[in-house]
Amino acid sequence: MSELRKDPIVERWVIIAAERGHRPSDFKAPPEPPQSGGCPFCEGNEAMTPPEIYAVRDGTAPNTPGWQVRVVPNKFPALAIEGELTRSGFGRLDRMTGVGAHEVIIESPNHFDDIPAMSSDHVALILDTYARRTKDLRRDERFRHTIVFRNYKGEAGASLTHPHSQLIALPFIPELTRQKLNSAREYYHRKERCIFCDLLEQEMSMPEQERVIYCNDCFVILSPFAARFPFSVEIYPLKHSHDFVEMDAATQLALADALQFILGRYKETLSDPAYNMTLQTAPNTIPRPGHWSSITYDYHWHLEIFPRLTKVAGFEWGTGCYINPVAPEAAARYLRTESSLPRTDNQ
Amino acid sequence: MSELRKDPIVERWVIIAAERGHRPSDFKAPPEPPQSGGCPFCEGNEAMTPPEIYAVRDGTAPNTPGWQVRVVPNKFPALAIEGELTRSGFGRLDRMTGVGAHEVIIESPNHFDDIPAMSSDHVALILDTYARRTKDLRRDERFRHTIVFRNYKGEAGASLTHPHSQLIALPFIPELTRQKLNSAREYYHRKERCIFCDLLEQEMSMPEQERVIYCNDCFVILSPFAARFPFSVEIYPLKHSHDFVEMDAATQLALADALQFILGRYKETLSDPAYNMTLQTAPNTIPRPGHWSSITYDYHWHLEIFPRLTKVAGFEWGTGCYINPVAPEAAARYLRTESSLPRTDNQ
Numbered sequence: 001m002s003e004l005r006k007d008p009i010v011e012r013w014v015i016i017a018a019e020r021g022h023r024p025s026d027f028k029a030p031p032e033p034p035q036s037g038g039c040p041f042c043e044g045n046e047a048m049t050p051p052e053i054y055a056v057r058d059g060t061a062p063n064t065p066g067w068q069v070r071v072v073p074n075k076f077p078a079l080a081i082e083g084e085l086t087r088s089g090f091g092r093l094d095r096m097t098g099v100g101a102h103e104v105i106i107e108s109p110n111h112f113d114d115i116p117a118m119s120s121d122h123v124a125l126i127l128d129t130y131a132r133r134t135k136d137l138r139r140d141e142r143f144r145h146t147i148v149f150r151n152y153k154g155e156a157g158a159s160l161t162h163p164h165s166q167l168i169a170l171p172f173i174p175e176l177t178r179q180k181l182n183s184a185r186e187y188y189h190r191k192e193r194c195i196f197c198d199l200l201e202q203e204m205s206m207p208e209q210e211r212v213i214y215c216n217d218c219f220v221i222l223s224p225f226a227a228r229f230p231f232s233v234e235i236y237p238l239k240h241s242h243d244f245v246e247m248d249a250a251t252q253l254a255l256a257d258a259l260q261f262i263l264g265r266y267k268e269t270l271s272d273p274a275y276n277m278t279l280q281t282a283p284n285t286i287p288r289p290g291h292w293s294s295i296t297y298d299y300h301w302h303l304e305i306f307p308r309l310t311k312v313a314g315f316e317w318g319t320g321c322y323i324n325p326v327a328p329e330a331a332a333r334y335l336r337t338e339s340s341l342p343r344t345d346n347q
Numbered sequence: 348m349s350e351l352r353k354d355p356i357v358e359r360w361v362i363i364a365a366e367r368g369h370r371p372s373d374f375k376a377p378p379e380p381p382q383s384g385g386c387p388f389c390e391g392n393e394a395m396t397p398p399e400i401y402a403v404r405d406g407t408a409p410n411t412p413g414w415q416v417r418v419v420p421n422k423f424p425a426l427a428i429e430g431e432l433t434r435s436g437f438g439r440l441d442r443m444t445g446v447g448a449h450e451v452i453i454e455s456p457n458h459f460d461d462i463p464a465m466s467s468d469h470v471a472l473i474l475d476t477y478a479r480r481t482k483d484l485r486r487d488e489r490f491r492h493t494i495v496f497r498n499y500k501g502e503a504g505a506s507l508t509h510p511h512s513q514l515i516a517l518p519f520i521p522e523l524t525r526q527k528l529n530s531a532r533e534y535y536h537r538k539e540r541c542i543f544c545d546l547l548e549q550e551m552s553m554p555e556q557e558r559v560i561y562c563n564d565c566f567v568i569l570s571p572f573a574a575r576f577p578f579s580v581e582i583y584p585l586k587h588s589h590d591f592v593e594m595d596a597a598t599q600l601a602l603a604d605a606l607q608f609i610l611g612r613y614k615e616t617l618s619d620p621a622y623n624m625t626l627q628t629a630p631n632t633i634p635r636p637g638h639w640s641s642i643t644y645d646y647h648w649h650l651e652i653f654p655r656l657t658k659v660a661g662f663e664w665g666t667g668c669y670i671n672p673v674a675p676e677a678a679a680r681y682l683r684t685e686s687s688l689p690r691t692d693n694q
Binding site for chain 2: 005006007008009010011012013014015016017018078091092093147149150151154155156157158166168170174175176177179180183184195196198199202224225226227228276277278279280304306311312313314315317318319320321322323324325326327328330
């Protein structure tokens, strides 16, 4: 089983997943090319994955063809679903057993499908699957936080080209999430307002809306003021909501629309770049024995997406500070289209 | 001039360096191959760089051949050395002018030189150059922190193959440095001891020394307990010291020895991988008007080095949590040699 270890200085948890099939000597040779033969995520190859956890099917039997979205356990999971969560320490060195969930959301039966080209209904189905799996995993008392992420192309960490996302449930709240939650909480305590809502209000009310890329009835796509990477974007629900899983069907469709807009623009204007997408939603707040139950209504969920265009190098790894060679306002001008902003009184 | 912006949620400074010569449309095409013709860092091509700031020369004139180590301004600096440091804010959005220093330390006149193959005296000269440039830049009241880093090979962010390091002086203390300083300070306040010294003591006194890779009279190379990346290492002075620039000549030679050991082992055992190296030393503590002068004797400087063997993907970017597929103890066993550990009473 893998192990969770906490850095004794910067207090960051790391997953030591030595069982994912790597021996030290594996790194000596260049990585093997993906095996030829069938893609395990393609319709008809259901037997090539572990048995499915969830699927959108029209009456067909599990683990057979005839599905639209399918969720399976990751074959090389970073964390194990079975096992007790135990904690131990020795001097300054803290550990936990590596329990968690690691699932793959196969987004389409079709190997060559791609989010911008799908029907909005199908994209909404994928988003609904993210929400259902998150909700289901939250019932497990061991898990404190769930993250859904999408790695597109090998440069962004994808090992298979068939469209898919992944989900990892963690027995702790990770560092970045904790920072964001703390920021939202402190601000709320001081102001009785959501920090994200205030920022959205500020961005939307500026005469030029210079960092707004796209708006529909429910969502806004922003080019973040202090973006770390060129052309990175954040998608926020316009109406305050701390939890992704609470979206109704109409809101899911509106998110599908926003997602298809930005991924389509990446494809058109940046030569189909590799990208990472991550879902930043509230942690698991279901009360459980021995845990402080944190209410996180002051949080505001969002998606972060960025194309992999620059290299992260020594400066960034050594400081936590990033160099972005494209001004966020220039990125917004480049990514938006004639009709992507709503008419306002200022225009 | 570039601009510093602070993320309003996670409070992380970012350098928006839109003048480094990138337009949004540049990202549409794949990056250009390095220009053919002369390498600007080679001896004889001194006119291809901006005029030198410092060089180790045996009586030869500046910007001519006949040097061992040469420091020049970066031709595409992330921050500008000229200009006033001004701060401004609008709502939640904080900015500073992008003043700072960005220098290149050309480590050898020879294009094909490499740290493991150099004489130890020459490596010590490079380390001495790091220290001299850091000391000099600290006299500038605008600068709060200096980081030296080395990107080896394109995959690690190097754009030229000629052996070189870089140095950036910042007008703020970056996030990672602040976390480490805070950790050291809190621990010292509670215990009157250095947290790093205590960790080294714990690692060195374990019967198996399972995370110790190498030791000489002055330095230890550790495989960190919660390493984020496979085969990453940290090099610590055994004797408490908060500041890299305080090393005497004998200590510089001992660090050269440790550095050559580990970079040589990377080369031999991991097929000459790309790597990043960063120097983590105390910030600029020279008192200046309008600043809280922070005394950082409780810090313990160190080097961090890691080969670029795995991809950082959506999970890591979305959580700040890393998945390391090689146990730090296995990495230590793999990297150390018969004679790299001192005999102890336990063996």
